[in-house]
Amino acid sequence: MSIDQFKYSRIPPEAEAVRGEVRAFLADALKDNPAIRRANSWMGFDAEFSRKLGARGWIGMALPKRYGGGDASPFARYVVIEELLAAGAPVSAHWFADRQSGPQILHYGTDVQREKHLPAICRGEQFFCIGMSEPNSGSDLASIKTRARREGDKWVVNGQKVWTTNAHRSHYMIALVRTGENSSRNQGLSQFIIDLSLPGITIRPIKDLTGSEHFNEVFFDELVLDADALIGTEGQGWAQVTAELAFERSGPERFLSSIALIHTLIDAVGCKPDALQAKEIGRLMARLLTLRHMSLAVTSQLAAGQNPAWEASVVKDFGAVFEQEISELAQLLCDISPKIEGGSDHAQVLAYLTQMAPSFSLRGGTREILRGIIARGLGMR
């Protein structure tokens, strides 16, 4: 791997053109949202808001028109999603479908699967979650035990997924399960599109440390799936998941999770910062600008049909460190105590993001896994 694969890529003018429209829409749609709801952007689930975005063509916009998409460039999609995150829009409901399930179904799905899912994803009516982790398979994803066995022309699934964000509010899960007889590690894995309304599925929310319910444990007990629930090629699940991760790890949600806190911090500091406040705010601004360059460089690789898994890991790890640093900086720069009830906007956002920060280097691949991938790309393993 070479550092030169991060090529500075400007957003083309035709993609940039959508920004004004998105900003104007969000200024109106979110005008009553308090700062604490904006801080919750990526975890904010609002089906009605997602449908409104779908009506404007801002979900699945890079998918082909014949499946309900907009045939837009990945850069136009990038402009839309970074504006959504910067404004603190509640995007959680459709996020996984827009980011990875949609592109995956387009790439690996049959025509029937595409027709069934893509137009509904684009309308903001079909929500997806991602079933990867299991109780004994976190970072070591290749050790998963959930299994699907063939019975006639059906598949029967047994096992358990965990930490599945939005499982309790999604229509479908794309799950990685074991299909090969006597298979081990990353051999014999396959992916299925699971209709979460089927019998044989139990979904139990798990409260996170703030008391909110975003992620879940999901049990499959003799769950019967039709043959066409399989997506892609039987036994090729690992390769499919790996390709998916480049989408999952390089986007602006990997460094904008704390942008609401940057906003309240700047306003709390005011227009006459002291030297330390100015220095640290300037430093994080420079870092954010650079992270965005890096993320856009990966976007241009994805647009060119490459699989920048290594570069995406760099963006995600570097971005997580940045996101986690912001709540620490806010503590350093302002003598304002975090508050979960009462207090200023800044105090509330600080309380929320201080508690959320540990998840930034867990979700989508832990710091240790990402650094292992980076080291492998450097030829160290």
Place this chain on the structure above:
Amino acid sequence: MREIFDSTIERLFLDLVTPQAVMSCEGGVWPEAMWDAIEESGFTLALAPESAGGAGAAWADVCGIVRLAGRFSLPLPLPEAMLANWLLGVSGLQGCGGRLTIGAQGTLRFENGTVSGEAIDVPWGSEVDFIVAVIAGDEPRVVLLSTYGVQKIHGANIAGEPRDTLVFNEVVPLATELLPLGLYDDVLRLGGAMLRSAQIAGALECGLALTTTYAGERVQFGKPIASFQAIQHQVSVLAEHTAASAIAAEAAFAESSNERLAEFFSMAAKICSSEAAGIGAGIAHAVHGAIGFTHEHALHLTTRRLWAWRSEFGSLTEWSKKLGYAACSGGAKEFWPAITSGQLHNLKGVPA
């Protein structure tokens, strides 16, 4: 043009700018043959317009040259000469061949057609024949000065690169012109910051390559130390900062036009690379162990430059404060638009 520039200069550096050659220049020995080869290739004049005797290249075309200068620890003010000739060109003056550098700091004044005062921390100031400087004031002006006969006081940065003081006493400039509109009297400091950000990126690339190679060769506990997770994770952080510094520098060069430098991007690049320099040098040394701490090993050619360059033409702190004051004066609502437009207002007139 970029590919031709990069491959030409890389071949030339591979030939001439060896670690031994760099070491022998420490303390300020001017490598005559190296300079002649570079000058003959025309790179010092790359950024001057064709009408001014240059190649009319764009900043984006030369970012690779400056990164390579950093990667090879080039013991010559080639980046500075390119910036000097860009400024002469944009000011409507002829490009200047020969040994040339910039004077970005000091107390120079322009009175009755002559220049007096000190230019300080001038890269290779004692060894060059010409310097380009900007004289501040109500009407800032660009001057090209001969160093012939002026007092020279030697100094050096922590990499042993000459950073000299030149004392001018009523010296008539070889050429002078008012600074064009749209440029400010800190243009050489800003341009110098942009150059150093690319040199730091190049030096980090070198440090990363040395470190991964060494970790693959050095065996302890019966296996290469590269196989230890603790080492892998440190080197990954070095790679992240290298990538960040490189793309930040590339962005600054790409967004700078022939008429003006991209202020926000250049400052951001210097901020990110200055932070990366300290972190990156530390990791490279940690992985190299005691051998990297010796004078004999080439690692210090890179790491001592990282420690020097991060504070030249404005440190992390100086530029961060500028960005921070500007960001705060605009308030939260202007923060994100500045990131997406690359335009940060209020960068002028804030306390240093």
